[in-house]
Amino acid sequence: MLTHGEIWAAIDKLAERHGLSTSGLAKRAGLDPTTFNRSKRITSDGRPRWPSTESIAKILSATGESVDAFMSLLSGISTTRRTVPLIGLAQAGEGGIFDDAGFPVGTGWDAVEFPAIGDENAYALEITGDSMAPAYRDGCVVIVSPNSPVRRGDRVVVRLKNGEVMAKELKRLSAKTLELKSLNPEHADLSYGREDVAWIARILWASQ
Template structure:
């Protein structure tokens, strides 16, 4: 009797799993259209984007080709991190590819004029070449003032992006704004500061007691940095073009 009930339960579970696998998501056509759009915007093939998102070789192409009918929010969020967009955009519940970061929204001069927000001035570090390992120093002799009415964090500072390691999320020559006081979460983007005070822009994959696992978006394979070599993780709260 017990074995029979267990078998029936397993059959029901398998049936539900099969139904979920074969039942198309209601927004599937929107998902397919917007994945294709973001691939074109990023200049990536479906295979390249899938590999960079750590989703295998065919994830994006399986959706586009109708072989995967019910993609999950979790996997679409991973793909979105590579294609500079949010999962809600794929589902059609968000009109623009990416919502503004928490403290750095797109410039809208009419709103700024109406609310008369005072401009905040923060340090801006102009970055030249990186070291062979991708890290770089924040040199005081390459520091200038950067002013924007859209920055409210008193401890924030800005740096120019030195390479395309984090493209398409952050491209060379853009400015990223860093807030040392804001917490860094798994999957977020941060400035990784080593004990020698050299830094690098990376996506934070995991934070454990003995290591920090980070990722570049345009290379394969995650990188483990011993916790003893990491002085701080400082959250990136937004980016914009340098004007």
């Protein structure tokens, strides 16, 4: 499983590889110069803050680096590629695609190669439509880890017991309530009772 420290260390190494400070790397990518400052890596209440997939995609584009190259900077992460199941998000609500715990099962899956990660049950979902823009656009592929713990601020995939599947940001998770922030600013935030939720899984990566 990717850790908070490994991701930030990889960003530091990427900046060093190109002879830049982290502020210089952010500026080259068109981001706020403070985006990768060490003070931004911890929230005001002491919790780890994760860099967004959008900011990582922008620094890879700005430096001409590939996802594989970035993965090679992650300590302890193998760069060996493996095949993970792939399905369209619109199909994910169909029966027989996931088990009750949210692990991929059945025969409706395609496949895609991705650098190996620690979760053997990881899978890929292809986004369709623009309901999750600008974070996830049509054709974007997200890598989902059902075994990773979810925390406030994580991008997650949620499946409701009625079959609806969505990608959102986790605002709050309690014993009774799930609160989600919509990625598209034109859509309202959502709240559900835990009894309505089949499962929730963390998004580890997104192509852009």
